[in-house]
Amino acid sequence: MVFAHEPVLLAETIAALAPPTGGIAVDCTAGGGGHSHALGEALGAGGRLIALDRDPAAVDAARARLADLDCAWQVVQAPFSELDRVLEEAGIGRGSVDAILADVGVSSHQIDSAERGFSFAADGPLDMRMDPTTGDTAADLVNHLDEVELADVIFRLGDERQSRRIARTIVRRRETEPFARTADLAAVIERAVGGRKGARIHPATRSFQALRIAVNGELDQLDSLLRSALAWLKPGGRLGVITFHSGEDRRVKRWFALLRQDCVCEPKGPTCTCGWHAQVRLPQGKGWTAGPDELARNPRARSARLRVAERLDVPLLPPSGARHAR
């Protein structure tokens, strides 16, 4: 199967991160290598690109896509929560990277490969692991979480208002037959919510999104990346994060908002006692979303938002202020 994935917000990302000729860039989510390739082209012959992805199939696809680049490049199979280890092992110095990108979520290739189990539209094993060699599958969660936990996952990570009804139906059904296939789960969820009733999206869309985020620990991964990335950037270096889900975007927005504040005293008094200072500037506060041409070409871009933070030339503070970012 060809690795089909059209990179979203490609021109906006390269313009906003502006990787300089001969510089160093890190792509935390190589996928099909679309963004990586464009970053590598901008870096040119004297540059260095480190790409990572936790999915071995994406690593293979990205390696094939990057083969014609002039810059030095490598693609490492690792989750981006291990960014520190990957960059240390690559011999990159802290404070020396010009651009870091994370285009989080799943690729079209992952969704379209029925055997990976991400899709309610094509039947496959109920898996959903980006790295299929480790961790619990979606079937493990659906068959073993208790009803309250399952409803909570579906509500919190899928914004699904019918989460309790769906969880109750799943738990009743698994008493007689555990879930093993995506189409079976999708059909049970569809029945639980009373069919499609002219809905714009399949009734299982939100539940499947929730399970995928839970299986891959995506919010924890994102938090970990946000905490580690800035220390690798040089002053003036930029971190770009593309998200596809309001819960993820909110995390990025709040984290960047915290890093750009001069003071986090609570309550605010006449003098500042927190010792906090701004560590980034945000070149475009609201970030970037896809324009009409891209939306017409690529419906996946509908919910994509790119946010960028630029490291200031100031000492970094330990991220203990993280509670303010929640």
Ligand SMILES: C[S@@+](CC[C@H](N)C(=O)[O-])C[C@H]1O[C@@H](n2cnc3c(N)ncnc32)[C@H](O)[C@@H]1O
């Ligand atoms: C939206 S796609 C990226 C597409 C890529 N920018 C391109 O141009 O082809 C997301 C990719 O990130 C990977 N991914 C998601 N979460 C990850 C994580 N925590 N660590 C490493 N890779 C991750 C997925 O396996 C998938 O290949």
